[in-house]
Amino acid sequence: DTGVSQDPRHKITKRGQNVTFRCDPISEHNRLYWYRQTLGQGPEFLTYFQNEAQLEKSRLLSDRFSAERPKGSFSTLEIQRTEQGDSAMYLCASSPGDFYEQYFGPGTRLTVT
Amino acid sequence: EDQVTQSPEALRLQEGESSSLNCSYTVSGLRGLFWYRQDPGKGPEFLFTLYSAGEEKEKERLKATLTKKESFLHITAPKPEDSATYLCAARGSGNTPLVFGKGTRLSVIA
Numbered sequence: 001d002t003g004v005s006q007d008p009r010h011k012i013t014k015r016g017q018n019v020t021f022r023c024d025p026i027s028e029h030n031r032l033y034w035y036r037q038t039l040g041q042g043p044e045f046l047t048y049f050q051n052e053a054q055l056e057k058s059r060l061l062s063d064r065f066s067a068e069r070p071k072g073s074f075s076t077l078e079i080q081r082t083e084q085g086d087s088a089m090y091l092c093a094s095s096p097g098d099f100y101e102q103y104f105g106p107g108t109r110l111t112v113t
Numbered sequence: 114e115d116q117v118t119q120s121p122e123a124l125r126l127q128e129g130e131s132s133s134l135n136c137s138y139t140v141s142g143l144r145g146l147f148w149y150r151q152d153p154g155k156g157p158e159f160l161f162t163l164y165s166a167g168e169e170k171e172k173e174r175l176k177a178t179l180t181k182k183e184s185f186l187h188i189t190a191p192k193p194e195d196s197a198t199y200l201c202a203a204r205g206s207g208n209t210p211l212v213f214g215k216g217t218r219l220s221v222i223a
Contacts, residue, residue: 004156033211042202042213045210045211099144100162103159104156
């Protein structure tokens with residue numbers, strides 16, 4: 001069990017650019033979650049997948065955000081036309097099923113200048 | 114709407130000084146109450162899951178308890194390495210997401 005991994009760990013981009021983050025979950029976990037965390041706050045739910053199906057999206061997830069999980073393995077989160085308000089830590093988590101504990105990756109810190 | 118409130122926001126303890134962190138939750142049909150530890154710049158690290166009132170879980174100097182409205186994380190004789198932010202999260206029934214509190218920042222001074 002190698003844990004949840006995320007890439008890159010840090011990303012600095014200019015406003016208006018597109019960015020893509022990758023998450024590799026624990027291999028036997030069929031659920032994968034994306035969260036956003038800002039300073040002094042707890043993680044906020046963005047979206048989740050069961051295998052390759054995206055089952056729920058938060059209203060926080062604007063049209064500029066899109067997530068995929070092809071073949072039910074790794075997942076990508078893309079942010080188009082980044083804004084300064086997108087600066088945050090983006091966390092990925094996985095779990096073996098509904099109502100189980102979620103295991104988090106190290107996060108991707110996004111800074112939009 | 115599901116809500117989780119943690120108190121205090123910050124806590125400073127001397128090494129060996131035991132204390133408790135509080136997590137109050139309002140969710141429809143609790144299906145799990147989770148505690149995590151988060152170090153600066155890192156992802157949350159899973160500590161405990163509690164499913165029903167009266168349940169308790171222990172790990173080293175930490176013990177988590179659950180009532181119908183609250184959960185407590187008791188820290189016994191803390192050490193400086195216990196310094197971190199402790200996050201509480203609750204999951205309700207249906208298709209509701211996991212909802213986190215803002216966390217308690219714990220500092221243990223030698």
